[in-house]
Amino acid sequence: MSTIAIIGATGKVGSRLLDETLRRGHTVTALARDTSGVETRSGVTARNVDALDADALSSVISGHDAVFSAMPFSGVPAEAIVEPVKRADVRRLLVVGGAGSLYAAPGQRVLDAPDFPADWKPEATAGAMFLDALRGQRDIDWTFISPSAKFVPGARTQRYRLGVDELLVDSNGRSWITFDDYAIAFLDEFESHAHIKQRITVGY
Numbered sequence: 433m434s435t436i437a438i439i440g441a442t443g444k445v446g447s448r449l450l451d452e453t454l455r456r457g458h459t460v461t462a463l464a465r466d467t468s469g470v471e472t473r474s475g476v477t478a479r480n481v482d483a484l485d486a487d488a489l490s491s492v493i494s495g496h497d498a499v500f501s502a503m504p505f506s507g508v509p510a511e512a513i514v515e516p517v518k519r520a521d522v523r524r525l526l527v528v529g530g531a532g533s534l535y536a537a538p539g540q541r542v543l544d545a546p547d548f549p550a551d552w553k554p555e556a557t558a559g560a561m562f563l564d565a566l567r568g569q570r571d572i573d574w575t576f577i578s579p580s581a582k583f584v585p586g587a588r589t590q591r592y593r594l595g596v597d598e599l600l601v602d603s604n605g606r607s608w609i610t611f612d613d614y615a616i617a618f619l620d621e622f623e624s625h626a627h628i629k630q631r632i633t634v635g636y
Contacts, residue, residue, distance in 0.1 A: 460475060491520075586611070
């Protein structure tokens with residue numbers, strides 16, 4: 433079993449990653465600015481840390497086998513995560529990605545579509561920049577895992593499909609994945625090491 437630090441462990445996605453990681457028997461350090469809401473459970477240690485404090489983040493993740501980042505991209509650029517990971521000598525980094533940088537059609541990213549919501553564009557653009565920064569990294573084994581267009585609460589069905597750079601759409605024309613099934617795919621990727629230095633996407 434592995435020791436894993438989850439940055440953003442109190443969020444909608446990070447909390448599901450925490451649950452799934454513990455379900456599989458790994459040991460977790462749950463990181464957030466305020467971890468008071470993290471349930472006391474065997475196998476988890478909660479630590480308050482600001483993701484923008486490079487020294488503090490590097491110190492707290494040192495000694496872990498992997499880091500999972502579930503931070504929003506706006507305000508937390510790639511270097512804020514990548515540099516502390518490298519300084520801590522942690523080789524494996526998995527990032528909760530966004531759907532905006534996926535391709536909805538040849539040459540057209542989802543975030544560049546005319547009907548893409550303006551309110552979502554800053555976060556989607558920051559996510560695309562984060563991915564571009566990862567693609568320039570050679571010293572860490574990263575994976576950027578994009579959800580489908582609709583990323584929502586819902587059932588843990590334990591089924592999903594994987595893609596690479598194209599938006600996944602189901603037989604009803606819907607592009608979606610629940611937080612819980614995404615977490616399953618995320619941990620499957622961590623345990624399989626199947627897509628090192630790649631972006632993948634998860635959907636139904």
